[in-house]
Amino acid sequence: MRTVEDTVAGVAADPVEELRAAVRSGFVEAVPELLAGLDQAQRRACLTALKELRKELRDDWTPTAIEAKGALLVAGAGCHPGPAGAAAWLAGGDFTSREWARYPELHAVVEAQPREWQIEVATRLAARPTRAWGWSMYPLIEAVVRRTGCEVPTGESFVRDWLNRSVDVGGPRPTLADKLRADAFTPVLLPLLFELADVGNTLTFRLSPRPGDLWTEAIGELAAAGVVDRAAVIDRCLARLLRGGRPADQRAFLDVLRALAPTPAEYAARVRDVVALLDGLSVIAGHAQGVLAELDEAGLIEPEVLHEASAVVLFRTEKKLVRAQLGWLDRAARRAPERSGAVVLSAAEAFGYADQGVQERALNVVARHRAAAGEAVLPELRFAAEALSPVHHARAGELLGVSVGGDGDDDPDTGWSELLPPVPVPSPLGAPVASAAELAEELSALLVAREPGVAAFERVLDGLVRQAHLDRAGLIEALEPVRREHPWNGTNQWGDCTPWDVRFVVAAVAGETAPRRLWDALRGKGRSPLRGAHTTVHGAVLAARMEEAAWQLTATRPPYLLATPTDATGALAAAVLVERLAGYEAAGVPAGPVDLSAALLRVGPGADETVLAAAAALTSPAGRWVAHWLRTGGLPGQPSERVLFAPGQGVRRANAYGDGWWEDVRRIAVAQPGIGAGPEGPGGERLAQEFRALLDGTEPSVARARKVYDWSRRPVTHWFAMLPWHREELAARWLDPFAQGADRDERGAGRHLPLLAEAGGPAGLALHLALAYGLGARHAEDRTAAVDALLVLAARGELDGGLLGRELGGLVACGTVLAGRLGAALTMAAETGARATVWSVLGPALPGLLGEADPSVRGLGDLIALAADCARRTGARGPVAEVTATAGRAGSGRVVKEARALRDVLAG
Numbered sequence: 080m081r082t083v084e085d086t087v088a089g090v091a092a093d094p095v096e097e098l099r100a101a102v103r104s105g106f107v108e109a110v111p112e113l114l115a116g117l118d119q120a121q122r123r124a125c126l127t128a129l130k131e132l133r134k135e136l137r138d139d140w141t142p143t144a145i146e147a148k149g150a151l152l153v154a155g156a157g158c159h160p161g162p163a164g165a166a167a168w169l170a171g172g173d174f175t176s177r178e179w180a181r182y183p184e185l186h187a188v189v190e191a192q193p194r195e196w197q198i199e200v201a202t203r204l205a206a207r208p209t210r211a212w213g214w215s216m217y218p219l220i221e222a223v224v225r226r227t228g229c230e231v232p233t234g235e236s237f238v239r240d241w242l243n244r245s246v247d248v249g250g251p252r253p254t255l256a257d258k259l260r261a262d263a264f265t266p267v268l269l270p271l272l273f274e275l276a277d278v279g280n281t282l283t284f285r286l287s288p289r290p291g292d293l294w295t296e297a298i299g300e301l302a303a304a305g306v307v308d309r310a311a312v313i314d315r316c317l318a319r320l321l322r323g324g325r326p327a328d329q330r331a332f333l334d335v336l337r338a339l340a341p342t343p344a345e346y347a348a349r350v351r352d353v354v355a356l357l358d359g360l361s362v363i364a365g366h367a368q369g370v371l372a373e374l375d376e377a378g379l380i381e382p383e384v385l386h387e388a389s390a391v392v393l394f395r396t397e398k399k400l401v402r403a404q405l406g407w408l409d410r411a412a413r414r415a416p417e418r419s420g421a422v423v424l425s426a427a428e429a430f431g432y433a434d435q436g437v438q439e440r441a442l443n444v445v446a447r448h449r450a451a452a453g454e455a456v457l458p459e460l461r462f463a464a465e466a467l468s469p470v471h472h473a474r475a476g477e478l479l480g481v482s483v484g485g486d487g488d489d490d491p492d493t494g495w496s497e498l499l500p501p502v503p504v505p506s507p508l509g510a511p512v513a514s515a516a517e518l519a520e521e522l523s524a525l526l527v528a529r530e531p532g533v534a535a536f537e538r539v540l541d542g543l544v545r546q547a548h549l550d551r552a553g554l555i556e557a558l559e560p561v562r563r564e565h566p567w568n569g570t571n572q573w574g575d576c577t578p579w580d581v582r583f584v585v586a587a588v589a590g591e592t593a594p595r596r597l598w599d600a601l602r603g604k605g606r607s608p609l610r611g612a613h614t615t616v617h618g619a620v621l622a623a624r625m626e627e628a629a630w631q632l633t634a635t636r637p638p639y640l641l642a643t644p645t646d647a648t649g650a651l652a653a654a655v656l657v658e659r660l661a662g663y664e665a666a667g668v669p670a671g672p673v674d675l676s677a678a679l680l681r682v683g684p685g686a687d688e689t690v691l692a693a694a695a696a697l698t699s700p701a702g703r704w705v706a707h708w709l710r711t712g713g714l715p716g717q718p719s720e721r722v723l724f725a726p727g728q729g730v731r732r733a734n735a736y737g738d739g740w741w742e743d744v745r746r747i748a749v750a751q752p753g754i755g756a757g758p759e760g761p762g763g764e765r766l767a768q769e770f771r772a773l774l775d776g777t778e779p780s781v782a783r784a785r786k787v788y789d790w791s792r793r794p795v796t797h798w799f800a801m802l803p804w805h806r807e808e809l810a811a812r813w814l815d816p817f818a819q820g821a822d823r824d825e826r827g828a829g830r831h832l833p834l835l836a837e838a839g840g841p842a843g844l845a846l847h848l849a850l851a852y853g854l855g856a857r858h859a860e861d862r863t864a865a866v867d868a869l870l871v872l873a874a875r876g877e878l879d880g881g882l883l884g885r886e887l888g889g890l891v892a893c894g895t896v897l898a899g900r901l902g903a904a905l906t907m908a909a910e911t912g913a914r915a916t917v918w919s920v921l922g923p924a925l926p927g928l929l930g931e932a933d934p935s936v937r938g939l940g941d942l943i944a945l946a947a948d949c950a951r952r953t954g955a956r957g958p959v960a961e962v963t964a965t966a967g968r969a970g971s972g973r974v975v976k977e978a979r980a981l982r983d984v985l986a987g
Contacts, residue, residue: 094116095121095124095125098110098114098117098125098154099128099129101154102129103132103147105149107149107153107182109150110153111153111157111184111187111191113154114158119160122157122160123158125154125158126155126158126159129151129155129158130155132147132151133151133155133171136151136173137173148173148174149174149179149182152169153182153188155169156168156169156185156188156189163199165196165200166203166204169200169204178218180216180217180218180220186219186222189223197227198223198227201219201224201229201232204216204219205220205237206234206236208235215236215240217241217244220237221241224264225263231263231264231267235275238268238272239278241268242268255292255293256291256292256296256301257291260300260301260304265306265307266307269298269301270311270312273312273315273319274319276325277327277328278328278331279327279329279331281294282294282331282334282335283295283327283334294335295338298312298339299335299340302339310345312339313336313339314349316332316335317336317349318352320336320356320359320363321356323359329360329363330360333362333366336366343373343377346370346379347374347379350371350380350384353370353371354367354384357371357388361397365399365400368388368392368400368404371385371388372407375407375411376410382411382418385411385425386421386425388407389404389408389428392404393432398437401432405437408426409426409444412447412448412451416448419448419451419452419453420455420456423448423449423460424452424456424460426441426444426445427441428441429441431463431467433941434940434941435944435977438467438471442471442474442475442478446478460479464476468944468977469484469947469951469980470976470983495952495954496912497912497914499873500911502871505646505648507646508534508537508644508645508647511538511541511542511545511643512541512542512545514546514557515553515554515556518539518542518543518546518554518558519557519560521539521542522539522558522561522581522585523564523565525539525578526561526564526565526579526581526582530794531578532647532796533644533647533648533649533800535578536797537644539581540581540624540625540643541639541643543584543628544631544632544639545638547588547636548632551632554588558589561585562589566582567582567583567592575614575793576618576621576622577618577793577794578621580621580625581625583625583626583629584628584629587629587630587632587633588629588632615793615798616772616773616775617797617801619773620677620769620801621794623673623767623768624642624677626673627671627672627673628640628671631671631674635668635671636668637663637668637671638663638666638668639659639662641660641671641675641677642674642677642678642681644800648800648838649801649803650681650803650804651681653694653709654686654690654693657690657693657694658693660701661693661696661697663701664697664698669701670701672767675701675704675705676766677801678705679705679708679713679714680801680804680805681800682708682709683713683803683804684713684804691706691710694709695710700760700764703761704760704761707760708760714804714805716807716841717774718843719807719811719844719845721844773801773802774808795834796831799831799834799835803839804838804839804840805839805840806835806838806841806842806846807840807841807844808840809835810835810845810846810848810849811845813828814845814848814852817832820853820858820861821855821857821890822852822896824858825857826857826858826861827858827861828853828861829852829853829856829858829860829861829862830860830861830864832849833867836867836868836871836872836875836877837871847879847883848886850865850868851883851886851887851896852890852895853865854866854869855891855895856900859903862900862903862907863907865904866904866905866908869883869908869916870913870916873916878916880916880920880922880923881923882923884920884921884922884923887901887920887924887927888924888926888927888928888932889927891924891936891939892932897936897937897938898932898938899937899938899941900938901938902941902942905920905921905942905945906941909945909948914948914949914952914953915949918946918949918955921942921945922946922955924942925943925946926961928943929943929961929962929964929974929978930961934975940972940976940977943978944980947984955984955985957985958982958985959981959985962981962985963982966979966981
């Protein structure tokens with residue numbers, strides 16, 4: 080066993096050196112004894128040496144250094160004369176390697192200090208946020224508070240630590256409730272738990288099967304025993320539920336409320352809070368609804384509360400809650416007939432519900448109590464009845480004494496005015512960067528942007544070339560502050576080139592990096608798209624452009640780049656490209672092969688005669704090729720086609736939706752142009768190597784189970800901007816990420832669908848299949864983006880509703896797209912006023928939805944109801960065989976009922 084004498088053997092009898100030796104050796108056990116022999120002057124002298132040692136050890140995380148840091152922490156706490164400095168020392172982020180606050184040596188050093196010093200240190204530490212998982216000064220603070228009897232800290236960090244450290248396991252021990260009952264902190268800290276976020280898992284973690292060994296149960300026991308103020312805890316719990324938050328937290332605090340078990344009188348005194356809960360999470364709204372119904376039946380609340388509750392619940396999407404509300408209304412009118420008028424008007428709010436079964440229940444409530452309600456309610460009931468499904472029109476007309484649904488949107492003679500968004504106009508890139516100072520500002524903004532846009536990157540890349548041509552020395556000077564803040568270190572976090580790697584070009588401007596060495600700097604992952612697990616052909620194109628730009632600004636020094644687009648989609652106006660080439664010829668500058676290839680793929684088809692004539696006047700090889708490219712129409716579009724696989728070649732599905740075949744047994748391939756790499760120039764010129772790889776055909780694949788690329792961390796907008804006139808090829812190449820949003824619940828790919836919708840080129844099978852996946856995506860933000868893309872295509876007249884509908888019908892039938900998600904997306908589109916567009920998709924989808932899909936598929940009834948609504952409002956007519964067959968089946972299931980309504984609408 081080490082002793083102090085062993086540690087300081089050979090060290091002169093200098094207290095500073097003795098303490099320093101003990102700290103450096105990591106002998107934390109010796110520190111309290113060495114500190115005890117020092118006076119305040121000696122401790123201040125030691126503090127200077129300890130600070131120097133701290134700097135030395137700051138970035139050293141070897142086992143020896145970690146032990147030394149523990150001793151350093153204890154010694155520094157004892158040497159600081161002021162509590163503020165001691166607290167700052169103890170809270171240092173470089174002491175997070177171990178939970179030193181549990182070590183008795185630190186407690187001994189702190190306890191040796193004056194009482195007021197201890198209290199202030201504990202108070203300051205408790206006010207600081209916890210900086211690392213598992214590392215906290217809580218044990219030290221707790222010991223000081225319990226020893227001195229000072230006020231219990233109430234900061235969030237201390238409360239959270241108290242919560243987490245109360246949940247210990249192992250060995251015989253009292254239950255959590257018993258432990259909290261004996262804890263003097265409980266009356267102060269337990270009410271503050273309701274202010275914390277992300278505590279749901281802790282509150283619902285059961286330590287053992289014993290009652291009271293769960294936070295939610297323990298809180299109920301303590302409130303009942305009077306350890307905490309029961310009324311205050313109930314109020315705090317309701318307030319926490321009203322504030323909202325993560326579902327796990329909300330469910331946990333609902334469990335607390337149930338454990339508290341407020342009496343009817345206690346709930347009645349807080350009835351306004353309970354009514355407000357009806358607008359919360361489904362399970363919370365259900366609990367509040369049950370509580371209010373019991374209070375109403377007991378006569379403890381005003382009758383108006385029922386109607387307030389109905390106004391909230393009957394507009395929720397959960398059918399269980401809506402049916403329960405209609406049942407509550409029915410019971411209220413039976414119990415008190417004088418309330419029938421208000422009851423039937425409340426029930427009529429459900430006439431517009433999407434589910435025919437719910438509409439029927441609401442109509443039943445009205446039918447039972449209409450006579451008792453009197454004639455005064457008829458005008459409002461007749462107006463509300465117009466929202467009923469056509470299947471209920473006849474019954475509603477008999478009940479209300481008026482024709483229902485005879486006029487209006489379901490009359491084809493009235494017409495339908497489709498509301499679609501305006502066709503998006505691409506944002507121009509704007510004038511080139513005018514000065515080195517302006518370029519430095521734009522470069523700095525690009526490097527700190529979370530997702531640099533196409534315009535920002537292209538302006539910076541072109542600006543580097545322009546300003547280097549005008550005044551390279553001035554450019555270097557202007558960029559110096561940016562280079563210091565964002566140095567190029569020759570590495571790349573993802574291995575694939577991104578817009579942030581423009582720092583390579585900046586370094587080349589300053590002469591720090593040799594041109595054409597970008598891929599070497601990126602660890603050799605590039606050039607060939609097969610090299611490196613995280614590289615893409617798009618990254619190779621981006622890297623090639625920056626490599627060549629770096630070489631050009633030091634060698635040929637062109638006045639600008641050719642491929643800089645004229646708008647944010649990546650498109651380049653043909654007239655601008657011709658004008659730029661003419662400037663190159665006048666300056667005697669050759670075009671860079673990569674720059675020219677990128678420019679050619681960004682030029683759209685259909686140049687006018689004036690542009691063609693100007694191109695024909697160009698004399699350089701690049702100019703002649705551009706003239707030929709424009710005259711022959713550029714790169715022809717590559718159509719996508721379906722590739723069918725033999726049975727048994729698919730990939731087995733293994734996810735939450737059951738066992739089946741991946742949809743990509745029907746995969747999209749891209750056919751190659753007849754001449755491979757695109758139109759040749761008059762001299763046999765070909766596109767640069769990287770662009771030929773970009774245009775390679777998409778292999779028909781069944782590898783959906785292999786994750787492609789994490790689009791949430793990729794510059795996908797820049798990928799799309801490389802082929803702004805070839806969205807079909809892009810959709811085919813990246814079909815898997817779109818599909819994974821639907822059949823593997825991935826997030827993020829769908830948000831790029833509007834980019835494809837706004838791009839140029841044909842909209843074929845691949846694009847419509849990608850859109851189909853987006854409409855069935857797991858995450859709501861991806862579905863919303865898919866709806867935006869759908870409406871943009873419709874506004875541009877490029878939506879093939881029949882193609883999209885047939886694909887959706889097949890995807891729902893095979894389970895790749897869930898009917899409920901698709902229904903939510905198409906309902907969103909219909910509610911914008913695009914019901915004719917939605918019908919153009921749902922009409923062709925009906926054979927797959929009703930002829931191939933399982934009738935019990937969740938959400939299928941909603942889809943058919945949406946189809947009926949759109950058909951009725953837009954005046955669609957004409958029988959559909961599968962609808963007629965489904966409507967003729969026996970039974971009263973939701974799908975059958977909705978099919979009957981749709982059949983009647985289509986029959987006029």
